Amino acid sequence: AQSVTQLGSHVSVSEGALVLLRCNYSSSVPPYLFWYVQYPNQGLQLLLKYTTGATLVKGINGFEAEFKKSETSFHLTKPSAHMSDAAEYFCAVSGGQNAGNMLTFGGGTRLMVKP
Amino acid sequence: GAVVSQHPSWVICKSGTSVKIECRSLDFQATTMFWYRQFPKQSLMLMATSNEGSKATYEQGVEKDKFLINHASLTLSTLTVTSAHPEDSSFYICSAREAGTPEQYFGPGTRLTVT
Numbered sequence: 001a002q003s004v005t006q007l008g009s010h011v012s013v014s015e016g017a018l019v020l021l022r023c024n025y026s027s028s029v030p031p032y033l034f035w036y037v038q039y040p041n042q043g044l045q046l047l048l049k050y051t052t053g054a055t056l057v058k059g060i061n062g063f064e065a066e067f068k069k070s071e072t073s074f075h076l077t078k079p080s081a082h083m084s085d086a087a088e089y090f091c092a093v094s095g096g097q098n099a100g101n102m103l104t105f106g107g108g109t110r111l112m113v114k115p
Numbered sequence: 116g117a118v119v120s121q122h123p124s125w126v127i128c129k130s131g132t133s134v135k136i137e138c139r140s141l142d143f144q145a146t147t148m149f150w151y152r153q154f155p156k157q158s159l160m161l162m163a164t165s166n167e168g169s170k171a172t173y174e175q176g177v178e179k180d181k182f183l184i185n186h187a188s189l190t191l192s193t194l195t196v197t198s199a200h201p202e203d204s205s206f207y208i209c210s211a212r213e214a215g216t217p218e219q220y221f222g223p224g225t226r227l228t229v230t
Binding site for chain 1: 123149155158159161164206208210217218219220221222224226
């Protein structure tokens with residue numbers, strides 16, 4: 001069984017400020033972890049993923065996330081927010097190859113960027 | 116690469132009619148496709164998983180006779196909402212996964228409105 005908790009359904013930052021979106025997971029097997037972004041009335045776009053290896057992963061649009069097993073976390077960060085980053089962000093976990101790669105999503109965090 | 120399309124992007128139908136939604140992987144072979152439902156301001160809820168050439172596996176609480184899924188080829192899966200009712204109005208999103216890879220690529224979604 002696996003689950004994802006995203007702390008903060010809404011996060012507001014000023015343009016140029018640090019973006020930090022929190023994600024904690026639980027999984028009975030070594031997890032694969034993902035961050036997706038969704039713009040209004042669109043599907044989800046993969047930002048980055050962690051499967052194995054380096055725990056700090058870099059994605060598109062300047063985002064990165066760090067897998068911390070001891071904290072069961074996979075927080076998403078970006079050093080400097082842009083207006084175009086305003087969107088809904090979803091953290092997801094899968095149980096790896098043994099779980100058919102089914103994704104379990106967190107509740108989502110809406111990022112708002114103030115000018 | 117890894118583009119998934121959905122058709123139609125939006126559809127309005129009358130109560131009691133059936134609607135078919137297509138999901139295509141444009142530049143890769145999707146051995147597994149997933150169908151999700153998303154209510155406004157909520158996360159994605161997995162409805163079913165389909166593997167090419169076999170019957171779909173439905174999540175608990177999803178009526179398989181109402182939501183017919185066909186995955187006839189490695190690039191096409193269809194979701195048919197039969198005898199649609201207003202409560203079936205929602206945003207339906209498909210995703211596709213290539214064999215041997217962990218990530219899912221999402222289509223742009225289909226907005227279904229049943230009047």
